[in-house]
Amino acid sequence: MTKTKRVTSYDVAKIAGVSQSAVSRVFQKGRSVSKKTREKVLATANDLGYQPNAIARMLITKRSGMVAVILSSRVNLIYPEVLSLLNKRLSEKDERVLLFNLDDAAGLDDILEHIWTFQLDGVIAIAAHFDNESINKFKKHQIPVVLYNRRVAGHSASSVCCNHEQGIFELVDILDNFDHKNYLVISGPTESDVALERCELAIRALANKGYKNVPVQYGDFTYKSGRHAFSEYMASHPPPTAVICGNDTMAIGVIDEARKNFGLRVPEDLSVVGFDGVNAVFWHSYQLTTIKQPVEQMTKSAVDILLEQIASPENPPQLRVWSGALIEGNTVGPARNEK
Amino acid sequence: MTKTKRVTSYDVAKIAGVSQSAVSRVFQKGRSVSKKTREKVLATANDLGYQPNAIARMLITKRSGMVAVILSSRVNLIYPEVLSLLNKRLSEKDERVLLFNLDDAAGLDDILEHIWTFQLDGVIAIAAHFDNESINKFKKHQIPVVLYNRRVAGHSASSVCCNHEQGIFELVDILDNFDHKNYLVISGPTESDVALERCELAIRALANKGYKNVPVQYGDFTYKSGRHAFSEYMASHPPPTAVICGNDTMAIGVIDEARKNFGLRVPEDLSVVGFDGVNAVFWHSYQLTTIKQPVEQMTKSAVDILLEQIASPENPPQLRVWSGALIEGNTVGPARNEK
DNA sequence: GTATATTTTGCATTCGAAGTCATTATTAAG
DNA sequence: CTTAATAATGACTTCGAATGCAAAATATAC
DSSP: OOOOOOOOHHHHHHHHTSOHHHHHHHTSTTOOOOHHHHHHHHHHHHHHTOOOOHHHHHHHHOOOSEEEEEEOOSSOTTHHHHHHHHHHHHHHTTOEEEEEETTSSSOHHHHHHHHHHTTOSEEEEESOOOOHHHHHHHHHHTOOEEEESOOOGGGOSEEEEEOHHHHHHHHHHHHHHTTOOOEEEEEOOTTOHHHHHHHHHHHHHHHHTTOOSOOEEEOOSSHHHHHHHHHHHHHHSOOOSEEEESSHHHHHHHHHHHHHHHOOOTTTTOEEEOSBOOGGGGSTTTOOBEEEOOHHHHHHHHHHHHHHHHHOTTSOOOEEEEOOEEEOOSSOOOOOOOO | OOOOOOOOHHHHHHHHTSOHHHHHHHTSTTOOOOHHHHHHHHHHHHHHTOOOOHHHHHHHHOOOSEEEEEEOOSSOTTHHHHHHHHHHHHHHTTOEEEEEETTSSSOHHHHHHHHHHTTOSEEEEESOOOOHHHHHHHHHHTOOEEEESOOOGGGOSEEEEEOHHHHHHHHHHHHHHTTOOOEEEEEOOTTOHHHHHHHHHHHHHHHHTTOOSOOEEEOOSSHHHHHHHHHHHHHHSOOOSEEEESSHHHHHHHHHHHHHHHOOOTTTTOEEEOSBOOGGGGSTTTOOBEEEOOHHHHHHHHHHHHHHHHHOTTSOOOEEEEOOEEEOOSSOOOOOOOO
């Protein structure tokens, strides 16, 4: 029942026989304090169990030491990995992660309200949909943003992206070299910018090879939706020989559906490629050929850029693009072109 | 270059022709303000784009509106789901999530330091290892904690757990009914409390059925480690007929290893069970028989308990245990008992 | 109409550390 | 040993909202 009051810098000051300013200075780096007082203060601080109150510090310094990470969660198996790495990198730079889930009932506006009031140092938005209007709000509130895998028109915000073009083109090249002619694209949901980008690139890459009007089915990045998209297509079309999927999870769904409900062998009868390089692509039952998103570099860049923008807000927005690496699995083979 | 100053309650007060207190009261619920002033204030606040500064509020109210979630990440596919649900539930109660990853170089102590200085409202620790010493620190700092899937000796902290005993016993019952006699347990890493608990329960459940000295291999909850543990065991023992795994991901690894490198069919030659109920257990290539952790209820309870503790810190710690649900897959069958 | 109860209001203070500035102690240079 | 330069220190103010309290305004009862 003892409502222990917090130990403040004043308490320490009094006991150590110095001023509050002195105590404060001891807990800041690069401030001149004599060795004698520093030791005195540190000793009594330790005795009393004193630690500077971060909230009070935030109020006066106007830096919260917190970065918001906005996540459109669940959608993709790779996000947990991204989040974990971002957290790690930010911690190293002494920034905490305040997490926001965008897919909850509460929309973006709701999240933004919170971001303003919390005086965050910056924001990293993972594949969330931001239009220029939102970006302008950040400008107005003078909070740096870095978009992850999302570019915004006119380069008005910094972003770190996977080079989807390079990745998709590489996959299409491989398929084309195997003489595939009957393609199916299974895209992620139209609300997702990443999904749209990958889908358009696939269509463009195929067009370059001379394949126009490639059919597209839409899923929502989940396993189930991959299966469903494939069976939907099969219900009214002759089987394709190659399927290009918007992400790995759907690709795995396609493989299972093809094998189970259509008796197709992968890769003998059907080639399948995905995107992302999640752990499951290495599982023996799938061994998916896909592109690994360079998560390490991307998260590092995102944090670097963000910190730069925090330090020098007047710097122009940056764009950094990283190429993914091909994972050569076992789901691509020569086309079975029947005639 | 215009360093726009933040709009404060004083600014609004001056323009609206009221006192700062009045402005403050408008933005708190359950405070008496006349309709007239409320409207005036709200109008000018809107004009100026004023929003209360959360940091200043935290300082005076001593509530940060933030809850720390400590995650031992990566280890388990189910954590992202847990995190996402916790975030959602906490947002509904107007608490933000400050995320900490325990497996980074920075250890628990480092995280705790931050927790004290941030004056957090509470902490939810997901399967992190907390000893009584750590719990006592929380008591000293008067910060409520809820442990997720982790009990601490002497009920000194609240926790929400999956009923691993019921789950494991149910799985063992099923295997026993299929007349299995040669078991192998593949446990998660010894640093993990959940892993240890599941492993011990499996051993106890088997002992109840008369099987003593059941062999145990250790993995680290990953797919690879599941495969490796199984092949290690097979290298020097006759094949078991049933494998009980510490989680789903390792179970999937075992299935792949058994099929690929030992030509065993699942479930005809080998029965495999897991634990957690991650999405991948439904994938057609596996269809794992497992126990689904009741994540919905567990996260709800965790948040409920935490908020109760925040509201009434003097209340005793609570323990809530939820039973998992059996997922009847296709990886368990009659034992192939050769003699 | 007055007297009493109730709601609104503003003043002044508080939360806890950090920054400004003038003053004092210490060191280096001559 | 004096003078100049530098380092260390404390008093006071600041950040921005919330709150206890007394005064003022409004509502209710008689």
